[in-house]
Amino acid sequence: MSNVDEMSDMFKALSDPMRLKVLKLLPKHGEEKELCVCALADELGISQPNVSHHLKILKSVGLVKCAKHEGFSYYAVNMDKIKCLFDDLQNEIEK
Amino acid sequence: MSNVDEMSDMFKALSDPMRLKVLKLLPKHGEEKELCVCALADELGISQPNVSHHLKILKSVGLVKCAKHEGFSYYAVNMDKIKCLFDDLQNEIEK
DNA sequence: TTCACAAATTCACATATGTAAATATATATA
DNA sequence: TATATATATTTACATATGTGAATTTGTGAA
Numbered sequence: 001m002s003n004v005d006e007m008s009d010m011f012k013a014l015s016d017p018m019r020l021k022v023l024k025l026l027p028k029h030g031e032e033k034e035l036c037v038c039a040l041a042d043e044l045g046i047s048q049p050n051v052s053h054h055l056k057i058l059k060s061v062g063l064v065k066c067a068k069h070e071g072f073s074y075y076a077v078n079m080d081k082i083k084c085l086f087d088d089l090q091n092e093i094e095k
Numbered sequence: 096m097s098n099v100d101e102m103s104d105m106f107k108a109l110s111d112p113m114r115l116k117v118l119k120l121l122p123k124h125g126e127e128k129e130l131c132v133c134a135l136a137d138e139l140g141i142s143q144p145n146v147s148h149h150l151k152i153l154k155s156v157g158l159v160k161c162a163k164h165e166g167f168s169y170y171a172v173n174m175d176k177i178k179c180l181f182d183d184l185q186n187e188i189e190k
Numbered sequence: 191t192t193c194a195c196a197a198a199t200t201c202a203c204a205t206a207t208g209t210a211a212a213t214a215t216a217t218a219t220a
Numbered sequence: 221t222a223t224a225t226a227t228a229t230t231t232a233c234a235t236a237t238g239t240g241a242a243t244t245t246g247t248g249a250a
Contacts, residue, residue: 004115014184015107016238020099023188037197050239052198071196071247077188086181089109093118093172111208132227145209147228166217166226192250199244206237214229220222 007092010085013061018046019054026064029076036072098187105180108156113139114149121159124171131167 013019025043027033037055041048055075058064063082064075108114120138122128132150136143150170153159158177159170 004112004119008110008112008115011106012110012237015103015110017099017103018238020103020184020187024099026188028189038195047240048197049199049241053238056198068197068247073197079185079189082181082184086177089115089177090174092115093121094123094174107207113208133225142210143227144211144229148208151228163217163227166219168227194249195247197244197246199242201242202240204238207235209234210232212229212231214227216225216227218223218225220224 004092007085007088010061010063010081013057013063016054018044018050019058022051022054022058023063023077026075026077028079029065031076034074036074040075098183102180102183102187105156105158105176108152108158111149113141113145114153117146117149117153118158118172121170121172123174124160126171129169131169135170 021044022040025035025040027035035043037051038048040055041051044051055064055066059066059075061081063078065078067074067076116139117135120130120135122130130138132146133143135150136146139146150159150161154161154170156176158173160173162169162171
């Protein structure tokens with residue numbers, strides 16, 4: 001990655017409390033837990049379009065991945081991406 | 096204040112390309128390198144008030160520390176804070 | 191095909207943010 | 221003290237952002 005624009009976009013995706021709550025609820029990549037978007041909306045107390053909007057932002061920077069089956073969308077956190085982001089940040093500003 | 100609010104504030108501070116460039120230029124806590132605000136402005140090609148503004152945001156969340164002597168302000172990156180942020184993020188969303 | 195439901199998109203609007211310009215404050219030196 | 225310089229604050233404004241409401245798209249079942 002190693003460019004400040006990409007990194008700032010990822011930090012911007014993480015800079016909203018509701019999106020952090022979304023990440024907290026979502027299963028991590030590989031886990032068998034599954035939550036559809038409407039269940040997320042219910043759990044978070046916000047509208048379904050709002051959840052979709054936040055998920056779109058998280059997905060646009062690769063922080064979550066989406067799989068669809070039986071009419072539902074199941075999102076999962078991409079933990080590797082988060083680890084990479086922090087490694088890149090340290091490399092970028094420490095060297 | 097809940098944990099996600101504090102964390103999102105720190106991510107927001109990191110979500111601007113110019114602020115990442117500031118962190119890249121600043122010495123890390125403990126280094127002997129020193130850069131005054133006007134030198135930063137010169138290096139970044141932006142105005143001095145703009146640099147002060149970005150530094151204020153970084154300082155408000157503890158990502159940089161400031162020391163003054165001989166009329167100059169010298170800022171330094173607080174790397175520990177960054178490490179803590181990532182540990183907290185992982186603890187928050189992985190458990 | 192039709193219907194029902196899940197998810198995404200669009201629109202509207204209030205709030206937040208980054209930046210330039212002007213001004214104010216602080217500090218060192220003469 | 222007065223003056224020059226470094227830094228911080230204020231103001232203004234255009235753009236970006238988060239959210240609700242309404243709508244649209246997509247998908248599976250009947």
